[in-house]
Amino acid sequence: MEVPILRIGSVKAVTRFQEHLRSLGVTIPCDREIERGTNSPLRLPIRSGGIKIGNRIAVQPMEGWDGTSEGNPSESTVRRWRRFGASGAKLIWGGEAVAIAPEGRANPNQLLIAHHTEKDLAQLRTTLVDEHRRATGSDDGLLIGLQLTHSGRYCRPNKHDRAEPRIAFHHPILDRRLRLPEDFPLLTDAEIESIVEQFHVAAVRAWKLGFDFVDIKHCHGYLAHELVAAHTRGGSYGGSFENRTRFLRQIVEGIRAGAPGLYIGVRLSAFDTVPFRHDPERSSSGKLGPGIPEHYENLIPYRYGFGVNPLNPTQADLTETIRFLSLLEDLGIRLVNLTAGSPYYNPHIQRPALYPPSDGYQPPEDPLIGVARQMEATRFLKQKFPKLIMVGSAYSYLQEFLPHVAQAALRLGWVDSVGLGRMMLTYPEILWDATEGHVIQRKRICRTFSDCTTAPRKGLPSGCYPLDSYYKESELAERLTELKMQ
Numbered sequence: 001m002e003v004p005i006l007r008i009g010s011v012k013a014v015t016r017f018q019e020h021l022r023s024l025g026v027t028i029p030c031d032r033e034i035e036r037g038t039n040s041p042l043r044l045p046i047r048s049g050g051i052k053i054g055n056r057i058a059v060q061p062m063e064g065w066d067g068t069s070e071g072n073p074s075e076s077t078v079r080r081w082r083r084f085g086a087s088g089a090k091l092i093w094g095g096e097a098v099a100i101a102p103e104g105r106a107n108p109n110q111l112l113i114a115h116h117t118e119k120d121l122a123q124l125r126t127t128l129v130d131e132h133r134r135a136t137g138s139d140d141g142l143l144i145g146l147q148l149t150h151s152g153r154y155c156r157p158n159k160h161d162r163a164e165p166r167i168a169f170h171h172p173i174l175d176r177r178l179r180l181p182e183d184f185p186l187l188t189d190a191e192i193e194s195i196v197e198q199f200h201v202a203a204v205r206a207w208k209l210g211f212d213f214v215d216i217k218h219c220h221g222y223l224a225h226e227l228v229a230a231h232t233r234g235g236s237y238g239g240s241f242e243n244r245t246r247f248l249r250q251i252v253e254g255i256r257a258g259a260p261g262l263y264i265g266v267r268l269s270a271f272d273t274v275p276f277r278h279d280p281e282r283s284s285s286g287k288l289g290p291g292i293p294e295h296y297e298n299l300i301p302y303r304y305g306f307g308v309n310p311l312n313p314t315q316a317d318l319t320e321t322i323r324f325l326s327l328l329e330d331l332g333i334r335l336v337n338l339t340a341g342s343p344y345y346n347p348h349i350q351r352p353a354l355y356p357p358s359d360g361y362q363p364p365e366d367p368l369i370g371v372a373r374q375m376e377a378t379r380f381l382k383q384k385f386p387k388l389i390m391v392g393s394a395y396s397y398l399q400e401f402l403p404h405v406a407q408a409a410l411r412l413g414w415v416d417s418v419g420l421g422r423m424m425l426t427y428p429e430i431l432w433d434a435t436e437g438h439v440i441q442r443k444r445i446c447r448t449f450s451d452c453t454t455a456p457r458k459g460l461p462s463g464c465y466p467l468d469s470y471y472k473e474s475e476l477a478e479r480l481t482e483l484k485m486q
């Protein structure tokens with residue numbers, strides 16, 4: 001019998017939550033008591049390969065849609081980074097995706113790293129550090145990176161509703177979604193080489209601005225992630241594993257030469273699945289149906305993903321993920337952040353949620369299954385690569401029980417650092433509060449309404465409209481309601 005989806009907000013006792021996990025048949029470790037103070041597993045430092053991180057709490061990168069059109073931070077961006085600083089997290093993984101070139105932006109208000117944005121980006125970092133020091137008493141062990149990106153297939157540099165894709169290969173399902181003709185041009189090898197150079201320049205800038213590391217983003221369907229899946233591409237960047245990872249290796253080589261003191265990290269979609277869509281047969285009165293995979297039966301062996309089983313692409317296959325992590329070790333990269341899938345074509349895999357974004361679908365499974373899937377992949381990979389510092393993702397859906405699960409996962413060595421995305425928009429200090437022994441403020445817990453995704457896709461700035469008073473007070477909340485009704 002199918003177990004109904006549990007509304008976590010209605011559960012008072014951790015034992016009831018544990019019971020639900022058992023009935024779902026998923027393995028998510030969950031402690032009953034939260035340990036306080038500096039001995040809490042969440043507060044222990046990480047020291048590895050010269051890298052020092054003061055605790056096990058990380059802020060995940062979250063793309064901003066509120067920079068200026070020139071790519072500088074706005075007041076809202078500064079506010080968000082200040083709150084990241086106040087979270088108590090000692091690892092700031094990227095802050096948000098920052099484009100390495102104007103044409104590689106995912107939205108016209110995404111931050112850009114360039115000569116004219118240097119001053120404000122440096123200030124953004126300083127604001128975060130100052131706030132962190134104010135909130136926690138010290139910035140010792142604070143490690144801050146910048147996530148560098150080219151959005152590839154998902155470039156929208158000029159208008160929020162105008163896709164300007166730069167693709168690495170033809171994807172039979174995703175090309176159709178973007179209405180790309182068969183002869184739509186691929187990025188040439190020469191164009192990819194010049195993007196590699198743009199990454200070099202961007203990383204050197206980030207280093208000079210005082211960032212401790214850069215993340216060469218390899219996730220969520222953006223360019224570098226598409227390249228590792230470019231099995232069907234010819235030339236130097238497609239086909240063999242060696243060719244598909246050439247982009248990474250060339251970027252790393254140039255960074256090492258130009259910014260020798262800069263650490264490098266990689267955020268990777270460790271596995272993927274075929275694109276999902278809502279089931280029209282189960283949609284009713286404007287409510288989207290649950291997600292189902294697009295037809296892929298005529299595409300076997302499936303050659304359009306990374307970390308998928310080619311014979312059954314709805315299942316993960318970590319063989320190449322393991323190879324990729326070995327390559328990172330060989331390249332001397334220690335900082336790894338594991339995520340999965342893409343928000344564009346399988347959001348339930350990437351960010352488990354009860355409510356879908358407006359262009360999504362109802363959850364095809366209890367979102368806790370999605371949380372467990374990412375946690376299990378991270379556990380498995382951490383076991384294989386004990387020397388890599390691994391950050392895990394997709395914890396926000398755990399809501400009240402996030403501290404219990406985070407503590408247990410760290411205690412058991414499933415992961416080195418617990419990364420929070422959406423929860424950082426509503427209640428950045430949740431894990432800090434838990435380990436300080438403060439009462440958890442239930443009203444501030446992210447309930448995965450997905451408005452932080454829906455709103456920007458409709459042209460509104462970033463933020464949590466339902467729970468963050470900053471947005472409630474502004475007229476934007478009204479505007480969002482209007483848009484929802486359209």
Ligand SMILES: Cc1cc2nc3c(=O)[nH]c(=O)nc-3n(C[C@H](O)[C@H](O)[C@H](O)COP(=O)(O)O)c2cc1C
Binds near residue numbers: 062063217394395422
């Ligand atoms: C509004 C929003 C923007 C995001 N932007 C990025 C991004 O720029 N880079 C990235 O790697 N992940 C991005 N993500 C994904 C998050 O980092 C994270 O992996 C995801 O939300 C799941 O974690 P959570 O359950 O803690 O939210 C974004 C997520 C949200 C909700």
Ligand code: SF4
Binds near residue numbers: 425426448
């Ligand atoms: S809009 Fe707010 S409550 Fe909803 S998912 Fe985003 S952060 Fe969470």
